[in-house]
Amino acid sequence: MKTRTYLFLMAAAILAPVILVFWIGVSMLLDWERESRIHRVQETARATALLVDREIAVAEALLRTIANSESLGEQNYPRVYRLAHRINASDPLSWTTMVDEAGVPIFNTLVPYGSVLRGSGAGYAGEVLGNGKTRVSGYFFGPMAQRPVVSVDVPSPPGKARRYVVSQIFDARYFERVFTNRALEPTWLVGIFDAKGVTIARNRHGASASGKPMHPEMRAATQHAGNGVLRHTTHEGLEVYGVYTRSAVSGWSVVIGVPVADIESAARTAATYATLALILLMGLAIFIAVFLGNKLSAALQQAGSVANSLARGAIANPRPTKVEEVDALLEGLHFTSQALSRESAARQALQDEREQLLVSEQRARRVAEAQSSAKDGFLAMLGHELRNPLAAISGAMSVLEIPNLKPELAANAREISRRQMRHLTRIVDDLLDVQRILSGKIVLQSAPVDLGEVLRSCVEAKRLVDAGEHDWEVAIEAAWVEGDRTRLEQIVDNLLHNAIKYTPAGGSIGVRCRLDAGQVVLEVSDTGIGIAPELLPLIFDVLVQGPTSIDRAQGGLGLGLALVKELTALHGGKVSVHSEGRGKGCRFTLEFPLRVSPAPGQELPSQAGKTSLDPA
DSSP states (O other): OOHHHHHHHHHHHHHHHHHHHHHHHHHHHHHHHHHHHHHHHHHHHHHHHHHHHHHHHHHHHHHHHHHTOHHHHTTOHHHHHHHHHHHHTTOTTEEEEEEETTOOEEEETTSOTTOOOOSOOHHHHHHHHHHTSOEEOOOEEETTTTEEEEEEEEEOOTTSSSOEEEEEEEEGGGGGGGGGOTTSOTTOEEEEEOTTSBEEEESSSHHHHTTOBOOHHHHHHHHHOSEEEEEEEOTTSOEEEEEEEEOTTTOOEEEEEEEHHHHHHHHHHHHHHHHHHHHHHHHHHHHHHHHHHHHHHHHHHHHHHHHHHHHHTOOOOOOOOSOHHHHHHHHHHHHHHHHHHHHHHHHHHHHHHHHHHHHHHHHHHHHHHHHHHHHHHHHHHHHHHHHHHHHHHHHHHHHHTSTTOOHHHHHHHHHHHHHHHHHHHHHHHHHHHHHHHHTTOEEOOOEEEEHHHHHHHHHHHHHHHHTTSSEEEEEEOOOEEEEOHHHHHHHHHHHHHHHHHTSOTTOEEEEEEEEETTEEEEEEEEOSSOOOGGGGGGTTSTTOOSSOOTTOSSOOOSOHHHHHHHHHHHTTOEEEEEOOSTTSOEEEEEEEEOOOOOOTTOOOOOOTTOOEEOOO
């Protein structure tokens, strides 16, 4: 190991116990502070639950007074109503109701006595009278009050001819008064939940939170234990310590959510200062170790650097280290490296020369083989392409020589001859055009041209030839470019010709022209046989086609796309092709520089037949 490494290990051996003791101390401080604050919150939660229980106990005592009154025993309902009304007169958020053993409403102090009452108490009257105990309900929507409420239900004493259930109904907002407890801090979230985990009251956004379910994690915790602490994230995204306690009287739960920062702020402040002090000490120790290590290992590093340069064949220029023995060693290594570098350079020069000769020979052989293969393939394709139309013309001429030939057969033979002559002319024109482009003998007659109009003209002509065998989707905008109209028509014609040729009947051909960021974008797509991935990089090369045999059905010399690429480049544009693979069609995309359209009425020069050849 290096000298600096030993120094680092020494510093680490000293600092490791310090860091460990520091970490244990900070952890104990955080735990103690956290437990202390949580304990205070637990006491506050229990006190809040006692306040809620007190309200329920007071309501139960008043209800038992009514249930045991002589007026109720005499079935003097108006007098019982007045008694209940006086009890609730001072609080608009609570009222009293009474139902008989069948659940039929008797009165509701929320409305005058004798008013028609909605709802039925059959659902709870039997339960309360059956067990003879006070029942504290959960959250529900009062049918008469039309608002969220809870109730305390007390049964009348047994042994009477007719029994009743007297209930104290509390508006859910009634219990918000417990939130005025001075022990509750403003940053805390306090909620009261019924036995099913439904929100009864909340100190923040109480109206919108009322009736909503408790947080799932907190719900599971309160079901598991009546009291405890759970660290979780609230619906609002706030991370809190949730301190909860459950009332034995009502079965309700009081939950106080204290932000984690409030619990741990003091301990974190102390821990932060201690950590900063530790980091400062560690940084100082590391700085001293680095400084001393550099001083002690500088001479040895110099020697190692020079020795490594010998292995690489480089000449090292060591600096003096002020260590006499190391300087002598460095000087000897320096002279040795110079001698080895000269010898290595001579050997490398010979090796590079041999490798260059080998690479040149291999490249020349591959080029010769590729040229020979391309020549053989081209001659085979050319012979096939010339043989087919010549055979058809020969056959048509033989038919014309038949005596007394019917006029319709003669017309058909002449049409075959004309069609095959056009095919021969196209082959010869493609050959000449490729030769001219590659030799630089084509000169464009440039003028403003509406590429959209050129597209429409070519598409109309091709659709007539197609005779409805394909579905055409055409979307063309006016797009002016600077170019040779004849050569632009040749580009478009080649792309459309390929789309028709390689798309089976019933397929689709799309032609689109649009403007995009100062460019004219032309797209020709089809749903034909597609292009194999290995052929995509070569598709625009001369004499390149898909893998076909000599008697292939599609024909062609593989010159069309080469013409498209070269003519597009002459117009300052570029062409690309995309295909998902065989049988998935392809899309050719051309981009030309956009030209400002000529002013209305400006005369444009005619370009028909004006493409010229460079006499050179």
